[in-house]
Amino acid sequence: MTAMANSGTAVVTLPTDTQILITREFAAPKHLVYRAWTTPELIKRWWTARRGEATVAEVDLRVGGKWRYVMVTDGGFEVGFHGEYREIVENERIVSTEVYEGMPEGEALNTITFTGTGERTKLTILVQHSCREHRDAHIESGMESGLQDALDLLEQVAQSLG
Amino acid sequence: MARAATTTDAFNAVAEPRRREILELLARGERPVNDLVARLRLGQPQVSKHLRVLREVGLVDVRDEGRQRVYRLNGRRLKPIHDWVKRFERSWEERFVVLDELLEELKGEERGDDGDGE
Numbered sequence: 001m002t003a004m005a006n007s008g009t010a011v012v013t014l015p016t017d018t019q020i021l022i023t024r025e026f027a028a029p030k031h032l033v034y035r036a037w038t039t040p041e042l043i044k045r046w047w048t049a050r051r052g053e054a055t056v057a058e059v060d061l062r063v064g065g066k067w068r069y070v071m072v073t074d075g076g077f078e079v080g081f082h083g084e085y086r087e088i089v090e091n092e093r094i095v096s097t098e099v100y101e102g103m104p105e106g107e108a109l110n111t112i113t114f115t116g117t118g119e120r121t122k123l124t125i126l127v128q129h130s131c132r133e134h135r136d137a138h139i140e141s142g143m144e145s146g147l148q149d150a151l152d153l154l155e156q157v158a159q160s161l162g
Numbered sequence: 163m164a165r166a167a168t169t170t171d172a173f174n175a176v177a178e179p180r181r182r183e184i185l186e187l188l189a190r191g192e193r194p195v196n197d198l199v200a201r202l203r204l205g206q207p208q209v210s211k212h213l214r215v216l217r218e219v220g221l222v223d224v225r226d227e228g229r230q231r232v233y234r235l236n237g238r239r240l241k242p243i244h245d246w247v248k249r250f251e252r253s254w255e256e257r258f259v260v261l262d263e264l265l266e267e268l269k270g271e272e273r274g275d276d277g278d279g280e
Contacts, residue, residue: 007262012251017177022251024258028265032272036264046264049256132177139250 006120018135020127030114033121034091037112043069056080063088067096083110098127100141106134172239175219180204181212185235188222192234 008025015021026033036042038061044054052073059067068082080101086109087095094112111126129135176182180202187193187201199209213233216222220239225232 007258010251010255010258012247012254014247017179020250022254024254026258026262026265028269032265032268033261036261036268042264042268046257046261049253049260051256136173139246 008122014135015126017132018129020125020129020135020138022125022127024123025116026121026123027119028121029119030116030121031091033123034114037114038094047071052077061085061088083107100138102141103134103137106130106137108134108138172219172221173243175215175221176240176243178212178215180208181216184209184212184216184233185221185240188233188235192232194227194230194232196230198233 006027008023010022010024013021036046038059040057040059043057043059047057047069048054048071052071054069054071055078056068056070058069059065061067063085065085066082067085068080070078070080072078082099082101083097085094085096087093092114094110096110096112098108098110100106106129108130109128111124111128113124113126115122115124127135127138129138176185183202184198187198193201195206195209195213198213199206202209213222213224217224221236222233223236225234
């Protein structure tokens with residue numbers, strides 16, 4: 001793997017009881033980060049973090065348009081997300097709703113901003129939930145996939161021993 | 163699905179914004195109650211109430227110094243919460259590392275390279 005010496009590291013904070021703020025710097029210009037974020041073939045390549053296969057990446061990039069991403073983990077666990085675009089400023093900002101299909105009542109509003117000049121971009125994702133329970137469940141579900149990874153790995157190890 | 167540690171006492175205790183402010187103040191060093199009251203611009207009874215909650219879940223410790231009660235942060239109890247957020251952070255970082263590689267590729271395409279390897 002190529003070393004990415006100039007990129008940043010993700011930082012997650014909880015600014016209020018109902019929010020999650022994720023920030024990360026990239027060693028690439030804004031329009032490329034935006035492109036990777038909004039182009040289905042590209043989304044399929046990064047969004048799963050190589051934890052599985054992205055089977056769906058639908059992006060109807062206009063206000064009122066819908067999006068949906070689905071991944072199937074190596075262990076066969078399917079995870080889907082969808083939402084609707086509320087505001088789009090090309091290369092600058094996307095506001096959209098997001099629903100984790102495993103918990104359909106917990107709709108969040110995401111504000112994604114791309115800032116920076118030249119070869120650097122700062123990405124911020126502000127996730128606004130309607131209540132703390134949904135915010136907390138969101139963080140929990142973010143880790144369930146990690147747990148799933150561990151289980152998948154365990155299964156592989158068990159099979160290699162068999 | 164089981165809802166893990168989020169509902170344990172320490173998590174609830176830090177869910178309250180004023181209590182988080184107290185923890186942030188104490189993170190910079192121990193402080194007497196009066197000092198906290200002055201900085202928070204809250205009434206003494208409210209501050210005492212928040213401190214009692216924090217003490218009950220072990221997030222702060224208290225000692226008497228003369229006539230003053232001095233509070234300090236018990237960082238060890240904050241660790242599960244810190245770890246909780248860190249694990250979520252790591253799962254995003256895994257994604258971003260893949261995105262970094264993809265962006266290198268897109269930069270190469272814009273420069274007109276044919277891409278030599280990853």
